[in-house]
Amino acid sequence: MRNLIPTPFQPFRARFLLFHCKARRTQHYHTQFRDFSCIASRRSHTQGDDSMRHIYEPIEEVEKLESYRAGGYHPITIGDHIHSRYQVVHKLGHGTYSTIWLARDQKHNRYVAIKVCTADSNPLEFSVVSDLSSSQQSSSTSxxxxxxxLMIDRFEIQGPNGTHPCYVTAPARMSLSEAKDASYNRLFQLEVARALSAQLVLAVDYVHSQGFVHGDLHYGNVLLQLPFDLSQLRLEELYKKYGEPAFEAIRRFDGQPLPRNIPSRAVLPMWLGEASDKTELPEAKILLADFGEAFSPTKQKRFESHTPLVGRPPEARFEPHKPLSFPSDIWSLGCSLWEIIGQxxxxxxxxATADSITCEQVDALGILPVEWWYKWEGRHGKFAEDGTPINREGNPHRSWEVRFEKDIQEPRQRKKMPLIEPAEREAIFKMLKSMLEFRPEDRSSAKQILECEWMVRWALPEYEKIRGV
Known part of the structure; x- marks a missing residue:
């Protein structure tokens, strides 16, 4: 068993392995450019069935080892040289379709993050990120x-599991979900939550203006930028400050030798982050990451959503034959903003199951559109035909207002944080409810959200304070 004593910059990590990793991180993994995609229904690997069987002893905080197979991960370890330029010095994280590594760019003497994708990952992600980061379009969305x-470099590498697309960016600090997982109260300071929300809407507005749907919006795919330059640290200084790489031996359940397409040791990710409640406003600058599910509705038709169930748009369930488009992002964006503001x-x-989430949606937002309502068999035994909740002893009805008090106001009050005043509360309600309309065509656009009262009076002004910092 590896040592769980935290480093000076990891004060929360050990105890969250014991509590939050069990209770709250069931859908979160430490990544820098999150594929996140830990929901089983996300697109499945098609080559072989090793990824579906338990072959290796699992290691917490490490990628699924069965995915080291044809079409899967590329085996990498500390000290490797990638593309004859980048020396791997630590691990930043992983997702279902990539591992992410901290490397030293020996050409420019700086630290970079390298996302090494699985051989069967979505090839469109590279073109989407490249288009978004290099667009010269001048507009209000810029x-x-x-x-x-910003994509610094892109290339492919060959390995025992196939051809792996790679791209290089600046390292990020942590995701918003990781920041909350590192805090006992799972809250951002109110001014920080406002600034984060404003930036996320601005980012989505930009993505939409360029003709793309993100396709996997949630706060696990929102990263906080590093508030400092890692490149000023020599390697020994980096290790002294954040800890040297930690390893665990990889073992098969059957005791057989490891195949050549998997490393002999797993590398545990480093921690560059901070707890959400300790994150200060000048540190609250974001990057919207993981475009592995992104698409252009004018060029591709996408019918299935792989966003985690808590933020998945309901039309993906009730209108499966209609292609998804920009409004599907808006629903997920609304759910993400709630999580940023609340606990x-x-x-x-x-x-969560599809039925339990639909039940939650009806409790909070009211009855489904009539054609969806009668299509939903799960309503029986939970709701009367008019949408009134019934027989709810084990799963009590919680209205929108109750959720706001229990998830946002009361946790803030317990931690002696400023509460959201009535005027701001009503502005948040109006904005979120315009985003969480059941029918996609009834939802606000990202541009309209930026013009709403809460954005104009509360969120955008907080972002303006740090914009030039």
């Missing part, structure tokens, strides 16, 4: 471009 990772998700994701 501010959001600063919240898209927990708007819809309870613990042991």
């Amino acid at each position: 501010l959001g471009k600063t919240m898209i990772p 927990n998700s708007l819809f309870d994701g613990m042991f």
Whole structure:
């Protein structure tokens, strides 16, 4: 068993392995450019069935080892040289379709993050990120471009599991979900939550203006930028400050030798982050990451959403034959803003199923559109035909207002944080409810959200305070 004593910059990590990793991180992994995609229904690997069987002893905070197979991860370890230029010095994280590494760019003497994708990852991600980060379009949406990772380099590498696309960006600090997981109260300071929300809407507005749907919006795919330059540290200084790489031996359940397409040791990710409640306003600058599910509705038709259930748009379930488009992002964006402002998700994701999430949505937002309502068999035994909740002893009805008090106001009050005053509360309600309309065509656009009262009076002014810092 590896040592769980925290480093000076990891004060929360050990105890969260014991509590939050079990209770709250069931859908979160430490990544810098999150594929996140830890929901089982996300697109499945098609080559072989090793990724579906348990072959290796699992290691916490490490990628699924069965995915080291044809079409899967590329085996990498500390000290490797990638593309004859980048020396791997630490691990930043992983997602279902990539591992992410901190490397020293020996050409420019700086630290970079390298996302090494699985051989069967979505090839469109590279073109989407490249288009978004290099667009020369001048418009009111250009501010959001600063919240898209800038691609420094891109290339492919060959390995025992196939050909792996790679791209290089500046390292990020942590995701918003990781920041909350590192805090006992799982809250951002109110001014920080406002600034984060404003930036996320600006980023989505920019992505939409360029003709793309992100396709996987949630606060696990929103990264906080590093508030300092890692490159000023020599390697020994980096290790002294953040800890040297930690390893765990990889073992098969059957005791057989490891195949050549998997490393002999797993590398545990480093921690560059800070707890959400300790994050200060000048540090609250974001990057919107993981465009592995992004698409252009004018060029591709996408019918299935792989966004985690708590933020998945309901039309993906009730109108599966209609292609998804920009409004699907808006629903997920609304759910993400709630999680940034509050302590927990708007819809309870613990042991979530499609029916339990729909039940949560109806409790909070009211009855489904009539054609969806009668299509939904799960309503029986939970609701009367008019949408009134019934037989709810084990799963009590929680209205929108109750959720706001329990998830946002009361946790802030317990921690002696400023509460949201009535005027701001009503402005938040109006904005979020315009985003969480059941029918996609009834939702506000990202541009309209930027013009709403809460953005104009509360969120954007907080972002303006740090914009030039």
